[in-house]
Amino acid sequence: MADAAFLALTVITIGSAIAALEMRSLIYGSIALMGTLGGIAGFFFLLDAPFVALFQLAVYVGSIAVLILFTVMLVKRELIFKMIEDRRRKFAGIGLMLIIMVSLGAVFLDSGIKTITTDELAVDFRDIGKNFVTYYWPALILMGLVLAGSVTGALVLARREDVEDDQRTN
Amino acid sequence: MSVIAPDFKFSKFIQSLISDVVWFVLIFSLIGFPIIMMVLFFIPMPVIDGELLTPFLAFTYLADPTRTLPIVQSFMMTDMFKIMAFPGFGFAALLAAGTIFVERKMLAKLQLRVGPFYCGKFEGILQLMGDGLKLISKEIIIPAKADKPIFWAAPVLFVASAAAFVALIPVAPGWVVADVDMGLLAVFAVIGFFPIVTILSAWSANSKFPFIGGIRALFQMVSFEIPLILSLLGVVMVTGTLNLSEIAASQSSFPWILFLPVGAIVFFITMLAELERIPFDLPEAESEIVAGWLTELSGMMYGLVQLGTYLKLYAFAALFVVLFLGGWNGPQIVPQFPMEIVTNGLELGPVTAKIGGLEPLLTELITPEMINGVLMFVLKTVGVIFFILLPRGVFPRIRVDMLLNLGWHKLIGLAFVNIFIALALVYAGVLGPGGLQ
Numbered sequence: 001m002a003d004a005a006f007l008a009l010t011v012i013t014i015g016s017a018i019a020a021l022e023m024r025s026l027i028y029g030s031i032a033l034m035g036t037l038g039g040i041a042g043f044f045f046l047l048d049a050p051f052v053a054l055f056q057l058a059v060y061v062g063s064i065a066v067l068i069l070f071t072v073m074l075v076k077r078e079l080i081f082k083m084i085e086d087r088r089r090k091f092a093g094i095g096l097m098l099i100i101m102v103s104l105g106a107v108f109l110d111s112g113i114k115t116i117t118t119d120e121l122a123v124d125f126r127d128i129g130k131n132f133v134t135y136y137w138p139a140l141i142l143m144g145l146v147l148a149g150s151v152t153g154a155l156v157l158a159r160r161e162d163v164e165d166d167q168r169t170n
Numbered sequence: 171m172s173v174i175a176p177d178f179k180f181s182k183f184i185q186s187l188i189s190d191v192v193w194f195v196l197i198f199s200l201i202g203f204p205i206i207m208m209v210l211f212f213i214p215m216p217v218i219d220g221e222l223l224t225p226f227l228a229f230t231y232l233a234d235p236t237r238t239l240p241i242v243q244s245f246m247m248t249d250m251f252k253i254m255a256f257p258g259f260g261f262a263a264l265l266a267a268g269t270i271f272v273e274r275k276m277l278a279k280l281q282l283r284v285g286p287f288y289c290g291k292f293e294g295i296l297q298l299m300g301d302g303l304k305l306i307s308k309e310i311i312i313p314a315k316a317d318k319p320i321f322w323a324a325p326v327l328f329v330a331s332a333a334a335f336v337a338l339i340p341v342a343p344g345w346v347v348a349d350v351d352m353g354l355l356a357v358f359a360v361i362g363f364f365p366i367v368t369i370l371s372a373w374s375a376n377s378k379f380p381f382i383g384g385i386r387a388l389f390q391m392v393s394f395e396i397p398l399i400l401s402l403l404g405v406v407m408v409t410g411t412l413n414l415s416e417i418a419a420s421q422s423s424f425p426w427i428l429f430l431p432v433g434a435i436v437f438f439i440t441m442l443a444e445l446e447r448i449p450f451d452l453p454e455a456e457s458e459i460v461a462g463w464l465t466e467l468s469g470m471m472y473g474l475v476q477l478g479t480y481l482k483l484y485a486f487a488a489l490f491v492v493l494f495l496g497g498w499n500g501p502q503i504v505p506q507f508p509m510e511i512v513t514n515g516l517e518l519g520p521v522t523a524k525i526g527g528l529e530p531l532l533t534e535l536i537t538p539e540m541i542n543g544v545l546m547f548v549l550k551t552v553g554v555i556f557f558i559l560l561p562r563g564v565f566p567r568i569r570v571d572m573l574l575n576l577g578w579h580k581l582i583g584l585a586f587v588n589i590f591i592a593l594a595l596v597y598a599g600v601l602g603p604g605g606l607q
Binding site: 027031034050051054055057058061062063065066069070073125126 | 317320350351352355356358359361362363365366369370373385388392395410412
């Protein structure tokens with residue numbers, strides 16, 4: 001059962017990732033990207049990490065993919081992008097990907113990941129929270145600072161002084 | 171006045187029904203029944219209680235309540251029943267249908283109109299059925315330059331997302347389709363799908379009004395998701411769980427709205443915005459952009475989107491009840507069953523009417539506590555739905571910049587205030603371990 005689900009998820013994830021790159025229509029490409037992100041959420045479910053899986057769904061599929069979709073809809077593709085068809089580049093990209101995958105796989109196989117037990121219970125999310133505020137507190141604070149910095153940066157970038165709205169009354 | 175069926179006569183209709191039934195029985199008994207018997211001849215039948223299960227015995231079982239009621243009971247405990255009928259789709263669709271009718275009639279009363287009146291002889295109670303038949307029988311028109319696969323899929327996806335939302339709602343203790351440990355996170359994940367479906371449907375119609383409506387819907391839903399999630403974190407802090415059933419069960423003494431009123435108010439306002447209801451109905455503003463993102467949908471596609479909208483309305487109201495109003499908890503007003511009637515039978519003079527097999531059904535599955543829980547849940551949900559419907563008769567639509575201003579400046583601030591209230595309650599020892607609970 002788990003093997004069949006794993007295979008199906010793999011096909012969905014990799015297939016829609018290829019589709020996201022190769023589709024001519026940007027909208028369909030971003031829908032395929034949603035399929036990839038959803039497939040990764042499925043992998044997290046299979047790995048007994050429903051907390052991460054649901055956050056993957058809520059954040060990546062629910063927000064990031066929507067932002068990409070929204071941007072794509074407001075962009076006229078023909079005006080910005082110029083299509084470069086180059087078969088050599090494509091094959092070079094595929095070769096590079098294969099090399100990276102093989103080397104990553106060799107690292108994983110060498111790292112002793114085969115010996116971990118697979119029938120353990122799912123980690124309680126309360127334990128994750130406890131670990132975050134005790135052992136990993138520097139990482140938590142660093143993440144908080146990075147997020148606060150990026151939000152402030154986004155606000156500064158989005159702020160426009162030159163626009164004066166005369167119609168606004170409030 | 172044109173009439174659809176001018177020669178319609180009720181007696182003729184009944185006559186045709188009876189003739190259909192007679193023909194069915196005749197053909198079945200002459201052809202179908204012998205075929206079943208011949209097929210059964212080749213199938214090895216099971217032996218139950220030392221008796222071979224012949225078709226005659228099977229029919230006897232069907233007529234015997236001591237044999238059929240356990241089957242009904244085990245069917246009621248299956249996931250299929252839960253998904254299709256009781257805490258799942260059927261129950262929610264029934265409440266949603268009631269909501270549509272009550273909305274139309276109540277708005278009419280608020281605005282001194284009559285509302286649905288003729289259909290069904292009494293106060294137009296059959297209007298919904300008529301509307302449903304009308305939508306089913308209407309032609310589905312797809313704009314010529316629409317993106318057909320997405321345009322077809324969007325209404326179905328909308329209903330599917332709404333049904334997934336409904337599946338997470340616990341109605342009574344143990345009566346929930348998907349008792350997920352991360353129920354609230356699953357709700358957030360499901361809510362995130364609605365803007366995608368909306369914008370895809372709007373874009374695929376390839377038409378101006380749906381696109382404007384879809385972009386408005388996207389703005390509104392995405393920006394109000396943040397205060398929605400933040401306003402619910404207070405409840406998670408005081409209960410220490412994300413499971414919706416546990417959150418509902420934790421409110422046996424008092425509902426969380428007493429301690430977290432700010433969060434409840436913020437959640438209610440964001441709920442109105444997520445549901446695109448007046449005063450936040452910019453995506454469907456009928457006086458500006460025809461019907462917003464629904465403009466190009468016709469026939470049953472429009473019907474599916476409406477069904478999904480009202481399922482979503484029920485699910486949001488039920489979520490409010492589960493998180494803030496105590497779910498199924500409430501005073502026990504359903505009396506205990508008189509068990510001697512069930513065990514000994516009902517004595518009517520010389521005759522004793524006794525239905526065997528009823529006892530386990532009534533003591534294990536449909537207990538008075540369960541009925542009371544469902545009753546309390548439905549009463550509270552209907553109350554919340556009433557308050558969701560009420561602004562439609564009262565408020566005008568607000569501008570989009572006011573909407574975004576409200577969402578980003580005021581509601582997020584209030585949601586943080588709510589989180590600090592929850593933290594103060596937990597750390598002061600009022601709630602949580604050692605506190606009131």
